Amino acid sequence: MSTETARAEAPKGRAKVTDRTKAERRLGWMLCAPAVAAMLLVTAYPIGYAFVLSLQRIDLRFPDEQEFVGLGNYVTILSSSLWWQDLFNTVFITVTSVGIEFVLGFAIALVLHHAIFGRGLVRTSVLIPYGIITVVAAFAWFYAFDPGTGFINSLPLVDEDKAWFGDRFSAFSVIILAEVWKTTPFIALLLLAGLTTIDEGLYEAAKMDGANAVQRFFRITLPLMVPAIAVALLFRTLDAFRVFDSIFIMTRGAQDTESVSILAYNQLISRLNLGLGSAVAVLIFLLVLLIAFFFVRVLGANVPGREEEAK
């Protein structure tokens, strides 16, 4: 991002670049250098190393059998039905949970926006699920739904013996429920921030023109909220795509609920197959980049550095 603004400035400055400007720019670079170096070390190096590993056949259980296989690992993964199955699972969970979170979060944001008393308290308490560690929350949901230890099966309308984690779609429901419970507050707060930027005067003018609540919502609120919505959806989709904790705790990927992150975990940690595992990790990275690209370019999410290009 610092590079982008620097580049953006250069064309403007081409007309008259004084020595002083050059000196200032050099100072700027030198001051940024430690931070850039740290960033490169912490992010670029592991990503680069993972990419290098993914081009080899390397398994820690067979230390003598290492060799360079180029894109062989990628071919194995992309031609494996397990990868596509897991990708489908991940997309399913992402779309469903983000969809539900968005609707619920918007509703909560609207309520919070119009709250008259206890705003601070309500906003804080709404954030509690988001503040709980994901693994702990996943365990709580797991134990609640498990036929042996939970209370869900004792509720009316629920079958006593229902094995929630024994069947694919009921397991999905619990996983998505846990995800929605945990991160709806996050979306609600992002949307609430967006709501507060809308000028009250617009609503008053609309009321004078005879618009009812529904019309005001769809014609004023939603269009003006698009940047906030895009940002909220961008963050949540990126996170939801990498879902791991809830699935790992509840089913460990059994009953066909495995996500791509768990697939990477199994190859890397369980099988110690660094080549395949790194290749899966690189593929996840590329897919996440794709999602971010889609949101930023196509939906115009307002991330820092792109103010010039926002709609």
Add this chain to the structure above:
Amino acid sequence: MRVVALTIASLVAAGALVLAGCGGDDGDAGTLRWFIFNEPSGAPQEAAQRCSEASGGRYTIEFDFLPADADGQREQLVRRLGAEDSLIDIIGMDVIWTGEFANAGWIEEWSDEQERAASENVFESVLETARFEDRLYAAPIWTNTQLLWYRDDLVDEPPETWGEMIDEALRLLEAGEPGRIQVQADQYEGLVVWANAMIASAGTEILAGPEEVELAEEPTKRALALMGRLSRSPAAAPDISTSNEDSARLAFEAGDSAFMVNYPFAYPSAEENAPEIAENMGAAVYPGIEGGPGGAPPLGGINLGVSAFSENKELAFEAIECLIEPENQLTIAEMGGLPPVREDLYDDPEIEEIYPGFNDLLRDSIEEAVPRPSQSPAYQDLSLAIQGAIHPTDDIDPDDPSSTYEDLVDKVQQAVDVEGLL
């Protein structure tokens, strides 16, 4: 200038703190670190204490506890061993890891002399689990097998085959009596235990050699058909697809089951939690399959290996030789209910007390037991492959298990070749 000097001084101080924290991990020369799961009865700690004292100060055994489930234990260990961690000295290894660890060069081979001490009077089937390519890589300390537990107030003669057992269970259920059969069929190692026992009982095996798939068609299909038949019948537990050893024993203790295949720990557990059930609990040998060579009970247990990256190998070997002594094996059996590995101990009156009425049954089961194909260094992949192919077991069509069979053979072959995504 002062600011610069102050910054440098604080950085140096911080650095010194960090280094102090990093260093000093070598431990004392005589400390042996034993990586094993936390056995709930504390029996290994007893044995370790005894041996540390008996060593006359030459070594002290300290524990590093691993998670309770086998998969979790393996994960913790392979990460350290893959990184050549010198902290590990003694490893409490599940019987299925020997091939994998030995092939990767993570555990030390035992010399002929050490082998003699470690294998004195030990069951041959148990020793096999500690061997790789005909060389001994670990010393068995305790073993485990599964028995058929049944309600002797509901059933006069325990069934000898799975087919008989399912028929009997259905009869009981129809008569309104408790008749469920408890097994372990979640997607984890326990399912491989069951599957291996079924396949062996049907008369074939999963691997013919470390890299050769066997799985003869007719017997394997018979075994799969029975697993499918049980899982789809009313005799199966409702949560069979997520059942494990604990859920099985809990269900049996709750009283709605007539049969259970489980490890001997189920008996003292029932005595404590459900004495009325324990009174009517009988034990029999693991059921076989009609047309097969008879029951092939599963084989579990723990072997003690020495890490190849340990800095105290000599002491570790010595400590292990002490830990497996008969006295310690009896303590472990007494406190933890874990069967000893030495054949001669089964006549000991203490063992008869711990396993009232079924110590001979245990000994016979261990002798007859068929281990899982752990001679393959890719056992982890094999296990995942088998789990993937046959879970959930109620998907197996009892009338025509061909699709499951083909999937199983495919996946097992891939695992043996260490190819593909699992």
